[in-house]
Amino acid sequence: MPGESPPEDPAPGTDPLFVQSLARGMGVLESFKGAEGALSLNQIATRAGLTRSAAQRLVHTFRKLGYLRMAEDGRGFRLDLPILDLTHDYLRLNPLVRRANPILLELRRNVRERVDLSLFDGQRMVYAARMQSKRETFFATLVGNSVPTVCTSGGWAVLAMLPQAEVDAILAQADFRQLTPRTITDPAVIRDQIALTRQNGHALATEQILMGEVALGVAIPDSSGRPVAAIHIAASLAEWEPEEFRRRIAPLAAEAVRSIVAG
Template sequence: MTSSGSDFAAERADDPLFVQSLARGMQVMSAFQGVERPLSLSDIAARTSITRSAAQRIVHTLRKMGYLRLTEDGRGFLPDLAVLDLTYDYLRLNPLLRRASPALLELRRNVRERVDLSIFDGQRMVYAARMQSKREMFFATLVGNTVPTFCTSGGWAVMAHLPDDEVDALLRDADMTPLTPRTLTDPAAIRDQIALARENGHALAVEQILMGEVALAGAIPGSDGRPVAAIHVAGSLSEWQPEDFRRRIAPVVAEAIRSIRLL
C-alpha cells in the first residue's frame, strides 16, 4: 500500500518547497504498484488515503495528461502510455545504464543466459536492464520489476559492500516473506551469505526467488565506493550445478563490472 496523504502532510509540513497537490498526484500513480487488476476511484482513494472526490479530480487530470486511461468496460483505471515515455527517458538518461549497456550486451553474448542489472533501492532491487534467456515468465521479464534485497544474489552482493550497521538495519526492517520454500529468512543465515559474498567478490543464490533457478551477482560501486546496483546472471538448475555455474559465470561478471567502472 502507498503512503497516506496524512503521512506526507506530517512529514513535509515544515518544507516550504514541497507541493502537496503534486505529491497526491504521484501517490495516485503509485497506487498501481503491485496490483493485478484495474483500480476504481474507490480503490485509489483507499490505497492513497485521500478522499474519493480528491481522487476523482486527480484521476481526471492524469487522464487528460495521458498518464491514466479508463478501461474498456468503464469500471476502472490503468496506467497509460505517457508512463512509458517517462520510463524511456529515465533509462536513456541514466549515466550508469549508458555506461553499462555495452558490457551487458557482451556478457549476454558470452554466457547465453539471462543477464540483468538491478538498482539498489533500500529494501528492494529494481530491474533497470534485462536481457532474457529462453526460459522466462512475462512479469519476470519486465524492466521495473522488483525483488527483495534480503534474499537475492544482487541484494547480497550489494550488502556485502555496506557497513555492518547498515546491513543490520536492512535485515531488521525487511519484510521477510519467503518467495520459495528455500528462501532464507533467518538473519544469521543471510549474514553468512553476505560474508561469503565479501570473501568471494560475488554472491550466489540458489532458488531464493524462483524454484529451479541459480543466480550469481556482483555489485557495481558508485563514484564514492558505495554500491548502487548489481549485475546478475541467472541459469537453470536443470542445466547447471551451482558450483559449475559459479566457476563459469563469476569471472565474466567481474570483468563486466571492471569494464563499467573504467568507462
C-alpha cells in the same frame, strides 16, 4: 522509501516549497501499486488518503494529460501509455544503465545465459534491464519488477559492500518470505552468505527465488565506493553444477563490472 534523509522536516505542512497538489497527484498514480485491476474514484481516494473530490480533480487532470484512462467497461481508471515514456527517459538518461548496457550485451554473448541488471533500493532490488538467454521462463517485460534484497545473489553482493550498520538496518526490517522451499529466511545464515560474498567478491544463490535456478551476483559501486546496483547471471541447475558455474562465470562477471565502473 530508500534510506530516508535524516534532516527531515518535522512539521509536514511547513515546507514552503512543497507543492501539495503534485504530491497528491503522484499519490494517485502510486495507488495503483497493489491494485488488481482498474480502480474507481473511491478506491483511489481511499488508497491515496484523499477526499473523493480531490481524487476526482486529480484523475480528471491526469486523463487530460493522457496518463490515466477510463477502463474499457467504463468502471474505474487505469494507467495509460505515456507512463512508458517516462521509463524510457529514465533508463535512457541513467548513466549507469547507459554504460552497463553494451557491456551486459557483450557478457551475455560470452556466457550465453540470462544476464540482468538490477538497482539497489533498500529492501528491494529493482530490475532495470534483462538480456535474455535462449530458453526463457518468465516475462521479458519485468522492467520495474523487484525482488527482496535479502534473497538474491545481486542483493547479497550489494549487502556485502555496504557498511555494517546499513546491513543491520536492512536485515532488521526485512520481510523474509519463503519464495521457494529453499529460500533462506534466517538472518544469521544470510549474514554468513554476506561474509562469504565479501571474501569471494561475488555471491552465489541457488534456488532462492526460483527452483532449479542458480544465480551469480556482483555488485556495482558508484564513484564513492557505495554499491548502487548489481549484475546477475542466472542459469539452470539442470545444466550447471553450482561450483562449476561459479568457477566459469565469476571471472567474466567481475570483469564486466570492472568495465562498467571504469567507463
